[in-house]
Amino acid sequence: MSDTKHRSYHHGDLHRALLDTALGMLAADQTWTFTLREVARRTGVSHAAPYKHFEDKDALLRELARIGFVRLEQAMAQALSSGPPSMREKFVAGAQACIAFAQHNPGLYRLMFSADADKGADPRLHEAAMATFGVLLRLLEKGQQDGSFRPVSIPALAAASWAQVHGLAMLAMNGQLLEEKVGPDPVRAALDVLLDGLCCKV
Amino acid sequence: MSDTKHRSYHHGDLHRALLDTALGMLAADQTWTFTLREVARRTGVSHAAPYKHFEDKDALLRELARIGFVRLEQAMAQALSSGPPSMREKFVAGAQACIAFAQHNPGLYRLMFSADADKGADPRLHEAAMATFGVLLRLLEKGQQDGSFRPVSIPALAAASWAQVHGLAMLAMNGQLLEEKVGPDPVRAALDVLLDGLCCKV
DNA sequence: CCAGAAAAGTTTCCCCTGTAAACATGGAGG
DNA sequence: CCTCCATGTTTACAGGGGAAACTTTTCTGG
Structure with a gap:
């Protein structure tokens, strides 16, 4: 054993x-x-x-956060692979997967991004968070290679994309993306604004 | 008295x-x-x-959060009024003001957007948060009227903008926008991606 | 001017939490 | 079979949130 x-x-x-x-x-x-x-x-x-x-309560919290990142990575990766072929649509699918994850696991999502689960204090947690981030990074790289996304610095694209997705997830969790205010698909509408800047002009 | x-x-x-x-x-x-x-x-x-x-600890936290929103509103409003005339530059100035606020008051900023300061439980807090949000809303409306921003649904623009700014503030606070990774001005670079989608084509 | 009354502070108390230390137990290897 | 160590349990302690009772000011109306 x-x-x-x-x-x-x-x-x-x-x-x-x-x-x-x-x-x-x-x-x-x-x-x-x-x-x-x-x-x-x-x-x-x-x-x-x-x-x-x-070791202590924080260690348990960090382990929970790590599991959360693994699950989020899986959810996003699956959304990308089973989504439509267009890079733009893949991006939307991945973002929606992340936002849906946050809405279905608000407690876990909040924990994952709270300061209490200090990523610097735990290499395994940091690694899991980076792996999740990597899903986004690879998508951006691929999309840039095939000409779907603009040839801007990848880190800048990643920062903008990640900020957008995470920000929308937060807003969605707080119930601040109500349909009667933002229209039928608030997330889609907001993502489109970003994607119009992200994608190459047609 | x-x-x-x-x-x-x-x-x-x-x-x-x-x-x-x-x-x-x-x-x-x-x-x-x-x-x-x-x-x-x-x-x-x-x-x-x-x-x-x-009444209890939460009441104190909510009052602190309210003060934070008032200060943030002032900081953003001042950045807009004293900034350059272009709508796009005004937007950048307001966003940078918000992000700078977060970096200089990380504890307060986190409190303002944490679930513990429940906005639904306090009308005064909710009002202050809405007032801060209003700074962004008015800028978007004005920019749309003068043709700087695209004629998309204002709530969609607002959601995208707010998510972006708040998300960048979070990333900045967590030290995840390092210059060696994202370039000389990470915030600016990320905002430009969004703004390219937000602004009308030239 | 002088009682109250009410506001503002203090002490005391209770239950909860995180965590350390001492104690118990039971299964695995000699 | 017996001993050791991982795994649990009990006990103990410091500190927190909050209620209740008590004390001290300050204000108010007669």
């Missing part, structure tokens, strides 16, 4: 169980202000048990 | 003093995770005194 580190001793992979409980709590609530004791309680262990699996 | 509610009794406007202390703490730190007791301590009163001026 040495292939994975967390196997089954007393509880049977409490590490995973705690993460699952916490993820469940995050999914339910708009905020991620759960307490470590509550997680332990719902998992059916004593309030000190988590400390055998996570 | 019935014109304003908080005058001077024992302390002499403890209401304001608490806000000032908290603002000072917010300015110093990257995060706004201060405690109410710490604010009271630094103001030189007992830990229960604040409850005579704020």
Whole structure:
């Protein structure tokens, strides 16, 4: 039993169980202000048990954030691959996947981008965040190579795109993109404004 | 003495003093995770005194956020009025003012846009946030009238612009807009991408 | 001018949280 | 079988938010 580190001793992979409980709590609530004791309680262990699996509360939060980035990366990557062929439409699909993720997992999304999950303090978290970012980067590079996107500095494109998508996700989570105000598809409309600047003129 | 509610009794406007202390703490730190007791301590009163001026901690946070929005509105409005005449340049000036505000008051900015300062729970906070948003709205309307910006739905333009500015502010605060990665003026470069879509073609 | 009354502050209290330390347990290897 | 270590549990402590009771000012009306 040495292939994975967390196997089954007393509880049977409490590490995973705690993460699952916490993820469940995050999914339910708009905020991620759960307490470590509550997680332990719902998992059916004593309030000190988590400390055998996570150095402190922040370590658990960072691990949750990391899982969130992995999931977001998968969601975005899948949206890109199964989307329409046009680069512009791929971009929209990826952005919508990110925004949908935020709306369906507001607590987790907020945690991922909060200062409490300090990416600098955890190489694994940083790596996961960069991998997610990489999905966007690769799309921009490919789109630039095939002439869909303008030949501007990739980092500038990436910063603009990422700011836009993340900003829209935030607005959407806060319910500030109401249809009666912004029209039938607010996200699409906002993305089109950016894409008109991003794409080459037709 | 019935014109304003908080005058001077024992302390002499403890209401304001608490806000000032908290603002000072917010300015110093990257995060706004201060405690109410710490604010009271630094103001030189007992830990229960604040409850005579704020219903609870959240009420204080909301008031701080409200002040933040007022300041941000002033900063952006001033940037617009004292900036160059071109609509496009005005937009850039306003955006840079917002981003600079975020960088100089990261704790306050994070508080303003965190879920803890629930705008729905406080009409005054909501009003202040809307007023700040109004600066952007009026600029877009004016720019559209004089033909600088495209005749797209104003809410769509606003959503895109706001998402972009707020997203860039977040990235800037997190130190993810480094010059060596994005070039000499990362914000400008990213804004230009958006503005190329926002402005009418030349 | 002098009671109240009400405002503003303080103390005390309770329950919660994060976290450390001491203690218990049970399964794996000698 | 027995011992060790990973895994849990109990106990303990500092600190926070907030309620309640008490005290001290300041204001107000008679």
